[in-house]
Amino acid sequence: MEVDTIPIDPRVRKQWRIEALAGSGFTLVGAALVLMLLPLGWVWGAVLATVLAALIFGVPQGLISVRYRHWRYGMGDDVLILEYGVWTRRQSMTPYFRVQNVDISQGPLERWLGLKRLTIKTASAFTDATIPGLEAAEAERLRLRILERAGRDAAV
């Protein structure tokens, strides 16, 4: 079964960057508190703090373009396919006839960027089918197409 997959909206990178910056900020505050408790001199303390700050901010920012490059989705005739992951690559397949409901959500950052996230739910809580960074109109289109293909049979 060959299904053509397409990338998500590139604006999602901006969303991820801002979210990663906020996350790194919190981590840095925690790391700074730990550093203050260690018996380090000013020089070593400053060197360690700089290295830590570079790692805490640099690594997540650096990984965002790799993460974006590997995020793809595709609609086959019978299944929705998602491919993503940097360290662990994952390909998830959800048959349409198992769909219980389709959710669309939009956080403040996504509203600002004009993006939406679409989540498909099945009878299993472990079903892994959330597509982030969809252009708003595309999310609506996708929702309708999935619902059209979802059967009316008992899905459990």
Place this chain on the structure above:
Amino acid sequence: MQPFEGAPAPRVPRPPAEPDWKRLHIASPILNSLAAGLRFWPFLLIAVLNEAGLLLALVLLGGLLVAFAVEVLRYLRFDYRFSGTTLVVRSGVLVRRTQTVPADRVQQVSRNEKLRHRLFGVAEVSVEVAGAGSEPDVKLSVVQTAEAERIRIRLQDARRALGAMPPDPDRIVYRQPNRSLLRWAAFASPIFMIPAIGAGLGALSDAIDLERAWRWLPEGGELRFLVLAGLLGLAAATAINVARFYDMRLMQADRDLRLDYGLLTRRRLELPAERIQALVVKLSPAGRLSATVAVTVHNASSGGEATNSHMPAIPRGDRRILLDRLVPGIDLNAKVSGHPRAALRRSLIRWTWPVPIAAVATWAGLQSVSAGLLLLALAPAAALGARAWRVLGHGETTDVVVSRRGAIRDHTEVIRKARVQSVSVAASWFQRRKRLATLQIHVAQPLGRVSIRDMDEPDAAGLAYRLALEGQHGEADNADRR
């Protein structure tokens, strides 16, 4: 054409009268408040054994009276009836709730008859539909035993009327031998009860006036007391396990399976056969010693009742017969094949990596002798890793996927393809280097998911595609194709 004057009015058949709302059994408030009170038995024990326990006993009595008042209100505000093929339940003291359960959506009906219920000739009925909550969807606690049977038959009739199943007489399809249950209970209970008894005695030693309890014991000091308590604990634990799963019978009523078991608390569990999602067979150390396996039937029930559809002591020779009878007509003859040699290295690493880390941590604490001794654990850890790889395997038929895993406790999971909700294939950087991948199969709760670890990557992708696509073909189609 107008009917001529004086002609009798045409007879219109009247719809059948809606049955009246029914209340629970009058003993419900007493039994339910008693059940709530029994949860506090350790405090009651302390109150009896301790001279200063009078106040505690009074508090417990007050609590029991409040619980009884609440249960009376609940009883007065709880009623149910069948409306066509739907069970409707109204409940709630402050917030009124009306639940409707369509018969064709029922995943499981269970009937519990605890000792206190049997004294009153009543039973507790739980009806489950698919979902992920922790409570049964509808619980009728309690109704007369005959009424419980009527509810079961009514739900069965309603399902039949909706075409969910054809009629068929009840019959016993498997009986768990009580001898194998006793063997299993004797091996399974002590291992887990020894620490529990120790912890219990430790926790109670401050609260109980030991000097007072001591007078009742024969001479010989604390050692005799501990040995006696230990032996009594082991015997009690064995007896509890035997009583819980005693005389387990699997029956077939139409296309429903019924599991009937228990000595003091008699449980009856209805499992619509077409709702079964997966079967899990476990071989534990106690199972190895007693030559038995445990079989659990998973459907999509919401109330955590999977623990009730658990058959703990099936003789190993009977395993095949039982599985075939649980899902008749389903091809279970999967040839389970092992995983690539590259998975062996990963299995060894997975089992051994904590040992050197623990050894380094111990050495850092200047305990070099202990660190050396700890390193000796590498050999058994590696042996377990190698065994985990040998056990690891998977197979499939047109109807099911079989996953096998475990090192100390072996699990064999049989998942019906027609019940697979979604799948995913994951490969970490380490796995990609060896062309390995982990396949995750998602089914409805409470089982949720099954992981087949370290498969050959193309195999994992192929099986994932087949599961995603073939799930929509019914098993009847598969039987035709066979």
